[in-house]
Amino acid sequence: MVRNTAQNKGETNMDMQALLQLAADTKETQELVTLVPWTFIIQIINLFIQVFLIKKFLFKPINDILEKRRNLADKSIREAREAQDKADSLKEQYESSLTKAHAEAAEIVSEAQKEAQVKADTIVQEAEQQAAGIKARAAADIEQEKKKAINEAKDEIGGLAMDIAGKVVEKEINEADHRKLIDDFINKVGA
Template sequence: MQDLVTIVPWTFIAQICNLFIQLYLIKRFLLKPINAVLEKRKEMATAEIKEAEKAKEEARAIKEEYEQNMAEAKEKANTLIANAQKSASLQSEEMIQEANKQAAAIKAKAESDIAQEKKKAVNELKGEIGGMAMEIAGKVIEREISEKDHEKLIDEFISNVGEAS
């Protein structure tokens, strides 16, 4: 039983050398390719992260450009609305002024027509009064009038003037 527990130095050295050879072979043929694959994966992941960050920056730039375009569009729309309101206001003022001018012209024409008609009526009335005065003068000349006849003629004249007007 003692042979089982004893250490043989040459076997021990051979086993240690065998262990180092196995470690070297595992490191050379197994760990290096695995590390190379892991390094490639790490590089791919890093590249994908960089691409994602780049895409994120591009999206942020596009968003800023979109927001700027929207702000410009709002400003243009507000400008157009303000211009349209100013134009409508000016147009309405012009229309009101034109209407006022037309109303003033119509009023002036009506006033001149009224004055003309008034002069015409006065002239006609003068002509009628003149005719009546001639009639009265003719009647007075034909006969001599008394005070009663004179009052009667005046009343007649006044009633004729009232009917003529």
């Protein structure tokens, strides 16, 4: 039994040592978990300093870069919209000008056709008037020539009649002479 007691003592010793070891570990653990006010305050100050430094040297430049990119994108979008509006405006002006030009061209063509028709009508009227004038002059000339020819014929006939009458008076005409005189007269008048 002595042996048992020694053995028990040895075990108890071991158990004690294990308990002491456990107690020591627990104390260290408590020290790690325990809040020390000065350490806590320094850690808070350290956290604020880190946040400040990160914000100043990391977030601010990143935010500045993001802001510049946002402004650049907004500017590009605004310029694109302005360019689109300007292009739409120019397109409307072009279409309006094109429509106006088509209308003016149609009006010019219509006026040119009207003027051409008026000129053609005027030319036809002038030609008809000239033709009528030429016909009237020709008719007057023909009538004048006819009267002239008739007057000349009358003068000639009168002269021939006087000649015949003078010859008849000079001599007595027999039937053969009379026929001869008439034939001569007809030949002279016919020539």
